[in-house]
Amino acid sequence: xxxxxxxxxxxxxxxxxxxxxxxxIGGYDCLIVGSxxxxxxxxxxxxxxLDKLTPQxxxxxxxxxxxxxxxxxxxxxxTGGIEGRLKKLGFKIAAPPLxxxxxxxxxxxxxxxxxxxxxxxxxDRARRFADQVASSLQ
Numbered sequence: 001x002x003x004x005x006x007x008x009x010x011x012x013x014x015x016x017x018x019x020x021x022x023x024x025i026g027g028y029d030c031l032i033v034g035s036x037x038x039x040x041x042x043x044x045x046x047x048x049x050l051d052k053l054t055p056q057x058x059x060x061x062x063x064x065x066x067x068x069x070x071x072x073x074x075x076x077x078x079t080g081g082i083e084g085r086l087k088k089l090g091f092k093i094a095a096p097p098l099x100x101x102x103x104x105x106x107x108x109x110x111x112x113x114x115x116x117x118x119x120x121x122x123x124d125r126a127r128r129f130a131d132q133v134a135s136s137l138q
Contacts, residue, residue: 001032001066004130010137017049022057030062030094030137032130033082036116037069040076050085063091064133066098066126068116094136098129 005012017033025031033050035042042050065082069075079097087093102116118126 001126001130001133004127005134008131008134010134017045020049022049022052022054025053025057025061028061030064030133031086031091032064032066032094032133033086034066034068035078035082037067037076037078040078041081042067042078046078046082050082053085053089055090058086058089058091061091062094062133062136064093064095064097064129066100066129068100068102068118070104071101071119072104095129095132098125100126 002012002014013028033046035046038044041047063086065079065086067078067082069077077099079099083093083097100122101119102122103119
């Protein structure tokens with residue numbers, strides 16, 4: 001997504017939520033928050049990050065949410081919780097939330113290291129999502 005935003009001329013940076021100083025968000029026009037889905041909600045680090053945000057940080061800014069999940073009717077998603085929190089804070093939603101589907105080998109060594117593999121076509125959907133966010137900022 002960052003690369004797609006950069007290609008559209010948007011100055012974009014990507015970071016893990018643990019590495020973000022919430023005060024630095026004031027220097028950006030838009031915040032995109034994503035999370036793997038764990039038990040139908042964002043991971044604990046993402047929830048903690050969202051809890052640190054204030055309406056002052058959101059003032060005049062756009063935001064968007066995405067998650068990764070397995071393709072199953074029982075899987076649920078994290079985007080509702082992320083987007084709901086962003087709206088409650090006062091962010092203007094730049095694009096509808098995006099669910100990206102990953103291969104379902106939940107116990108694989110790669111997933112335990114935080115590496116997931118998207119199902120074919122999902123990377124293109126992520127690029128289109130980033131393009132939509134970029135268009136909303138113009």
